[in-house]
Amino acid sequence: MSTTATGLAEKTEPVRLEVEPATDGRNRLTTAFRIILAIPHLILVGGPIAGAMTWTSSDANSRSDWGTGGVLGAVAAIVAIIAWFAILFTGEYPEGLWNLAAFYLRWRVRALAYTSLLRDEYPPFGDGEYPAKLELQKPAGPRDRVSVAFRLILVIPQLLALWALGVAWVITTVIAWFSILLTGRFPTRLYEFGVGVLRWNVRVEAYLLLLNDQYPPFSLT
Numbered sequence: 001m002s003t004t005a006t007g008l009a010e011k012t013e014p015v016r017l018e019v020e021p022a023t024d025g026r027n028r029l030t031t032a033f034r035i036i037l038a039i040p041h042l043i044l045v046g047g048p049i050a051g052a053m054t055w056t057s058s059d060a061n062s063r064s065d066w067g068t069g070g071v072l073g074a075v076a077a078i079v080a081i082i083a084w085f086a087i088l089f090t091g092e093y094p095e096g097l098w099n100l101a102a103f104y105l106r107w108r109v110r111a112l113a114y115t116s117l118l119r120d121e122y123p124p125f126g127d128g129e130y131p132a133k134l135e136l137q138k139p140a141g142p143r144d145r146v147s148v149a150f151r152l153i154l155v156i157p158q159l160l161a162l163w164a165l166g167v168a169w170v171i172t173t174v175i176a177w178f179s180i181l182l183t184g185r186f187p188t189r190l191y192e193f194g195v196g197v198l199r200w201n202v203r204v205e206a207y208l209l210l211l212n213d214q215y216p217p218f219s220l221t
Contacts, residue, residue, distance in 0.1 A: 014139070014212035017109065017199045019118055020131035023186045027120040031180045034117060041111035041123060045104065046070035048112055048169065048201070069108070069205075076104040080209045088149060091142040093210060101209045102136045103127065109134040109202055116173050117186060118194055134202060136211055144213040151210065158204045158216055162197075169197045196220025 030037060046069035069076065079097045086094055103126075110123035113132035123130055147154060172190045179187055196219075203216035 014137040014214050015203045015206045015216075016135040016137075017195075017202055018133045018135075019113055019195050019198070021191070022119055022131070023188050023191050024184070026117075026180045026184050026186055028181055028184055030120055030122075031117060031177060034115065034177075037122070038111065038115040040125075042070065042115065044070045044072050044125070045108040045111045046073045048116055048166065048198075069104075072104045072107070076101045076209055083210050084148060084151070087143045087210065088145055091145060093139070093143065098138065098211065101211055105136065105202065105206060105209065105211070106134045108205075109198070112198055112201075116169070116194055116198065117176055117180065118191065118198070136206060139212050147213050147215075148210060151208065154215070155204065155208050158207070158218075161218060162201055162204055165197050165200065169194060193220070 079101050083093045083097050083101075086092065086097075107123075107126060110128075110130045110132050113119045113130075114121070114123045119131055121131060123132075172193055176186050176190050176194070179185060179190075200216070200218075200220055206212055207214070207216050
């Protein structure tokens with residue numbers, strides 16, 4: 001696997017995702033029951049495809065399915081709303097709230113890597129060592145109040161792109177599920193695609209949760 005698919009992005013990136021490659025010698029038993037084993041994490045931090053997007057929908061409080069951010073995602077959404085007002089009035093994201101949203105997103109990355117079959121190790125509840133890591137860089141200096149004010153509008157193209165990618169991600173993950181059960185191997189190209197979609201997804205979530213002001217690239221790398 002190429003390092004660009006799973007390695008750290010450029011150090012200037014405010015959101016950096018690293019997933020240690022795991023294509024061969026996969027655990028067929030835990031793969032077979034992955035969605036069941038992942039239920040506790042799905043409840044707490046949600047399933048794939050822009051869970052942070054739930055705070056933009058009118059039924060965000062009632063949804064707990066594959067595409068939401070879970071219980072902690074709802075908390076992170078409330079934090080983002082509070083931070084939105086704080087940034088507009090003070091130019092700053094309260095540090096404690098930023099740390100809480102970052103905690104949620106790091107946990108979510110580990111859970112998503114497990115749920116989407118990118119890793120076999122069961123993720124820790126909360127912070128902990130895991131072969132899927134997220135690094136978030138706190139914005140330096142005053143925040144961009146204009147982009148914060150219109151964040152929900154600016155992010156729409158990203159959400160549309162993620163919706164399309166999400167459909168493909170579900171299909172490729174199902175194919176990978178069968179492949180692992182039959183051969184013990186996650187096809188390399190599908191693995192790279194899964195990591196790329198996860199990277200894109202988490203960049204958009206970080207942007208939507210106001211953790212940074214840099215517009216996410218339309219890129220899987």
